[in-house]
Amino acid sequence: MSVSAAASPARSGPLPPAASLDEIRALVRGAPGPDTDARARTEAREPTLTKPAGSLGRLEELACWLATWQGRHPPALDRIRCVVFAGNHGVATRGVSVYPPEVTHQMVANFQAGGAAVNQLCRANGADLAVIPLDLDRPTAPFDEAPAMTEAEVLEALNAGLTLDLSGVDALIVGEMGIGNTTAAAALSQALFGGTAVDWVGRGTGLDDNGLARKRAVVSAAIARHGDALRDPLEALRRVGGRELAAMAGGALAARHARVPVFMDGFICSAALAVWQAMDSHGLDHCLAAHVSMEPGHQRLLAALGKRPLMTLDMRLGEGSGALTCLGLLRSAVACHVGMATFAEAGVTDKDPA
The missing domain is CATH 3.40.50.10210 (Nicotinate-nucleotide-dimethylbenzimidazole phosphoribosyltransferase (CobT), large domain)
Known part of the structure; x- marks a missing residue:
């Protein structure tokens, strides 16, 4: 499966039925890779949120993973x-x-x-x-x-x-x-x-x-x-x-x-x-x-x-x-990433750059 940086858009509607196992193999070879733009946007937002870096542990990783594979930022889990x-x-x-x-x-x-x-x-x-x-x-x-x-x-x-x-x-x-x-x-x-x-x-x-x-x-x-x-x-x-x-x-x-x-x-x-x-x-x-x-x-x-x-x-x-x-757990990851205020928005002093 592709892991190229170029993200392909989500397919609209169902895939047609495969006519052979070779067509299944072709779908595997042609499957889209991660959306690196969505991942980068998630990674850029995470350090600006009002918490110490990494303090939400795997919840931070989950938000990034969801955005990467949904191909969008912010991620959502509504349906x-x-x-x-x-x-x-x-x-x-x-x-x-x-x-x-x-x-x-x-x-x-x-x-x-x-x-x-x-x-x-x-x-x-x-x-x-x-x-x-x-x-x-x-x-x-x-x-x-x-x-x-x-x-x-x-x-x-x-x-x-x-x-x-x-x-x-x-x-x-x-x-x-x-x-x-x-x-x-x-x-x-x-x-x-x-x-x-x-x-x-x-x-x-x-x-x-x-x-x-x-x-x-x-x-x-x-x-x-x-x-x-x-x-x-x-x-x-x-x-x-x-x-x-x-x-x-x-x-x-x-x-x-x-x-x-x-x-x-x-x-x-x-x-x-x-x-x-x-x-x-x-x-x-x-x-x-x-x-x-x-x-x-x-x-x-x-x-x-x-x-x-x-x-x-x-x-x-x-x-x-x-x-x-x-x-x-997954909805908690999304809620924190999307809903938390940034240091600038909340008027909270970020860590000392020194």
Whole structure:
């Protein structure tokens, strides 16, 4: 992805659906870089505010990062969109979750009825919510035996996120629901960053020791089954990912082209979006790690991505819940940068230049 100083304007309206994975690759190569003018204007204002330099810590960094990737100064967080994608996994039949696959359908109904955690967190933090189920009656193939998706299927799922209309949106949160998807996230993480199943596989929704051993065995079998094909990040997503992971990745790519920063949720979201960084070292510069989850692979994954999480709250729910919870911090960063008086405006003596 481009990191040139010349900032391209935000795209108006949604991207058209990609016709092939090569078109997806072209979108990655042609994605806009940081807006260095907006960053410079933010950096110039920050030292003039009525506080000691650096005294607001990461809040100052966040204001600058938001302006840089929104491509404007001052930054704003008036409209946040949370999109939850749901998909079903054939690997769920392998005993890798304590919940049966039909729970995905049931939780989608719960989201739509307003009864889930994501509904309450959107309401509490002023975010819009959309729920997009992806072929729930057609699970992906068990990826320890075959590729999870055909090329047409993974492209369709990528396009579900890529074609989001982000006009007027200040930041995007992508969440997920899918029984078995921590197994997909672990397999995808191992495919992208190496290691072993022990490094990446956790207990998910509460597996006992036997379940954990089964889950590790499934991931190990998948990595062995697909072998060198996993060296291509998009092929890894196709072979060991899932529809909702691909859709989240598509949404993050759409956001990059629309100059909309992305607040990353937990392990599953991070694994899905990691595909872009595996393709380009700057592929996730517009994405912020909101929190580190209790899933053990997440901390390892954030380290591999070079992402420092904002919060550690021992969360492991998914749905975009961790990213939604951090919105208060991000709004505080914007409020201080935009609303504080300068030393000159307040008639406060700045530090002694001597």
